[in-house]
Amino acid sequence: MKISLRHLRYALAVTRHSNITQAAEHLNVSQPAISAAISELEGHLGQLLFIRQRGLGMTLTPFGRVAMDKARQILAGVHELESLATNDALSGELMLACFEDLAPYCLPQLLRGLQQRHPAIRVAIRECGFDQIGKQLSNGSLDVALSYDLGLPDGVHTTVLCELAAHALLPANHPLAAQHKVSLQQLCEYPLVLTGQAYSWQHFLDLFRFHGLQPQNLSKTHSFELQRGLVANGLGVAVAYTRPFGDHSYDGQPLAVRPISEALPLQRIVLAQSRAQSDSQLVDAFREQAVQWFGESPGFGWQP
Known part of the structure; x- marks a missing residue:
């Protein structure tokens, strides 16, 4: 095989971090090793995966988005195969963004519950503003985002977790x-x-x-x-x-x-995922945990 799992892991790390240096630090490998793997993978596929912009990092090309979605599916299947030996149903890394003002109030308990159910799942957290969440959903560097229903780009699938007055x-x-x-x-x-x-x-x-x-x-x-x-x-x-x-x-x-006495529209807290990405068992597991937690937290702290 010309394409190895190492190629896919390195490329997905760059996708998630939009930066070779940060991807190398995350994987604990050298920057040249990441760069070489990306070049080799692009050579095997015959097309560019990333647009390289000085000072702006690495962003996926349209072809790169399709390829990295397929890479996620392949690595998810490998994790499922590996889990057969450990009797753990799910393992792997989930890249999660959460709106920065929302994160302290719900994310710790959500992650604790997820860890209790699926201890082999690792969650990489990004605390972001609405504009950053929208951008990262669009460029494919996130698996899922937890946010208010504000500033989300077209082409995302949302799961409503709760509505707030x-x-x-x-x-x-x-x-x-x-x-x-x-x-x-x-x-x-x-x-x-x-x-x-x-x-x-x-x-x-x-x-x-x-x-x-x-x-x-x-x-x-x-x-x-x-x-x-x-x-x-x-x-x-x-x-x-x-x-x-x-x-x-x-x-x-x-x-x-x-x-407030006037009739105002309710605001929704949602899980958002790009429709261009295939769903994964890791996202499903986090969605299940989030739906349960918000369902058991009426009004999210609001008691009139």
Whole structure:
């Protein structure tokens, strides 16, 4: 055989990391060994697998995406064959991206449950923003992504894990905290703190605009936890979907969480996978674990 499993493993590592140096570090081999394997594989196949761009790493060509999907299937079959000797049904590595503000609240328990069921599965985690998740789903460097249903590219398959209602975040001593519900109109009267990730701040402003409102005093943070911290310390109000267990910011300040009186669309947490990639038993196993966990966590911490 001209093509070996080593060729496929090295090429898939470059696909996942979009970088020969990082792929070499992950596999604990030299960079020249990775480069040579890629060149040999492209020579055997007669076509380029990757586009090499200085400073931008390695991205798959259209042919490369098809070839790497087939390589995943081959290596998955090898892992299944190897598992016959260990009596473990599943083994191998799963490349998972998770939206950065969502990861701390669900990923540790999801991974613990997956490890208990399938101890031979290794999960490589990337914490990303919406724009990075969309790009990596498109270029084939991910097996699956856990995210809100925002900024996902065309051509992805999604599994809905839960739906969340938007709620208002307020300082505990804020005048609006005395109400059972608050309106978007009332929130417009105070400084509004947004998270500045791509697609996120636009989405929340669209909620106001849909009701004919335009907040005038805006500020942005990069992270959800800094947003909560600023609100808890009286520096503004906010609208969010995720509600962590425990209504306190990192510095211990209390937060008031109130439902919003207007009818707003629910936001979905989904598992996303490129339709161009064949499904795998590893993805199926993680999907099963995620569906179960979210099904047993009503409202994902939200209790009106």
